[in-house]
Structures are given as C-alpha cells and as structure tokens.
Ligand SMILES: C/C(=C\Cc1cc(O)c2ccccc2c1O)CCC[C@H](C)CCC[C@H](C)CCCC(C)C
C-alpha cells in the first residue's frame with residue numbers, strides 16, 4: 549500500500565469488531581453477505597426500481613460519468629451484482645473497449661449474464677463476468693482505465709483493503725467512482741433515510757420474504773463511512789485526490805478518487 553506519511557492510519561469504525569464465524573450474527577461476515585446477495589438476486593433489480601422509483605438508474609449514470617470511462621477503455625465494475633453499471637460502462641467504452649464485471653455472488657452474476665444475452669445491444673459483447681473477491685482482485689497492477697463500484701464498498705468486510713485494491717489495479721491518473729448510500733452528518737437527512745428504510749423498504753421487502761436482508765441495509769449504513777471519512781480512506785490508500793458528492797437529496801453519495 550502506498551505510504552501516506554502526512555496521513556495517520558487509524559482504525560475504521562465498525563470494521564474492527566471480531567467476527568466469530570460460529571457465532572456470526574446475520575450478515576456480519578463475508579459468507580453471510582455472499583449468501584444474502586445470492587438470496588435477493590432474483591428480485592434485486594425489481595425492488596431497486598420500485599423502492600427508488602427508478603431514481604437509482606440516474607444515480608448509477610452519474611457514477612459512470614464520474615468514472616471518466618471513455619471509448620476504447622479497459623474498465624472494471626467492482627461488486628457488479630446484476631450488472632447495471634457494467635452495462636452503462638459497456639455503452640461508454642463501446643465495441644473497442646472492454647468491461648469486466650466482478651462479484652462474489654454466483655446468483656447475481658447469473659442474472660447479469662442472462663440480462664446480457666437477452667439485451668440486443670452489440671456493445672454488450674465487450675462485457676466479461678468474473679467471480680471473485682473485491683478484497684483480492686485477480687488483476688495486475690495499473691490494469692484499468694476506470695473503476696465503478698455501485699453499492700459495493702459498504703458491503704465488503706474490509707473497506708480499507710477494497711480501496712487499496714482499487715488503487716493497485718488502476719492506471720495512474722485514472723479514477724474510481726464509488727456510489728453508495730450517504731451516511732449523512734445532517735441529522736434530518738439521516739432520520740428521513742432511516743424512516744424510509746424502516747417504513748417503506750423493509751415492509752415491501754417483507755412481502756418478498758426478505759425482511760432481514762433489507763433490515764441489513766440500515767445497519768450497514770450505520771457502520772459505513774461518512775463522505776469525509778471516505779475521502780480520507782482514499783487518500784490513505786494512496787489516491788492523489790478524492791471528493792465525495794452528495795446526491796439524491798443527500799440520501800446517496802458518490803466518491804470520486806483519482807490515482
Ligand atoms: C440501488 C439501491 C440500493 C442497492 C442495494 C444496496 C444494498 O447494500 C442492499 C443490501 C441489502 C439488500 C438490498 C440492497 C440494495 O438493494 C438504492 C435504491 C434502492 C433502495 C433499496 C431504496 C432506498 C430508498 C431510499 C432510502 C429513499 C429513496 C427516495 C427516492 C427519491 C424515491
């Protein structure tokens with residue numbers, strides 16, 4: 549990891565509590581999260597569209613735009629899930645570009661691959677799906693021209709390692725664009741976000757038998773990093789600069805870090 553003499557490394561909130569596999573509470577360890585995303589894969593896209601009134605597609609387009617991906621680039625969609633950002637990247641880089649969508653959920657990748665074959669756009673042939681870990685990327689150093697990570701960082705068990713891996717595989721001068729829920733420091737925004745999850749998201753998910761899976765959303769946001777913390781984490785990982793933008797009336801946020 550690049551040394552950052554001017555920045556003191558300090559433990560990250562919520563990531564240092566021991567995880568006891570045998571007593572692992574739901575969704576506290578990687579295996580539980582992998583299982584969670586396998587379980588929700590069949591309804592994930594539809595629930596996102598329903599629960600965000602389709603807004604998540606706007607936020608994802610913003611994330612891809614901020615990544616700086618352009619025609620002919622070699623790019624990575626990290627924690628790609630069902631492939632929303634990978635498909636957007638595919639259209640950006642075109643037939644001469646290459647897109648890798650990486651995820652550790654087989655079921656999510658199956659959905660992504662099915663969507664790729666159902667859709668008619670020729671450029672989607674430039675997408676390759678890779679089953680792997682965001683904490684140990686199977687790619688060489690300085691390999692990608694851009695990285696997107698949509699609603700993935702909050703779900704990995706080691707934020708710092710994931711950020712360091714993004715830094716490692718990015719070419720100098722290239723960007724990582726990390727979209728997620730915003731852990732707002734504005735109490736009213738935080739209360740509205742929590743109210744929406746408690747009173748809209750979880751009740752709707754319960755109708756699909758996924759109460760605990762969507763209750764996890766709230767706890768994962770509580771254990772996430774604020775925008776300022778995300779900027780600091782990126783700088784500590786070696787990125788030259790990092791800026792967190794609040795979007796979706798402050799409910800969502802996007803970190804743009806340049807190597
Ligand atoms: C695309 C979105 C969330 C993806 C997502 C991320 C996760 O970490 C999960 C973990 C466990 C289960 C599901 C997910 C998951 O779906 C964001 C939009 C979808 C959200 C589920 C809905 C969020 C509602 C907002 C709090 C309020 C939206 C207001 C909008 C302006 C109508």
Ligand SMILES: C[S@@+](CC[C@H](N)C(=O)[O-])C[C@H]1O[C@@H](n2cnc3c(N)ncnc32)[C@H](O)[C@@H]1O
Pocket residue numbers: 578581582585586626627628629630631632633650651652653656680681682683697698699700703704705
């Ligand atoms: C909320 S989904 C986001 C999917 C997609 N990027 C989107 O924006 O809709 C989070 C994804 O991260 C994946 N994931 C979580 N931790 C991971 C890890 N350590 N390595 C690889 N994938 C991981 C999950 O399997 C899941 O598909």
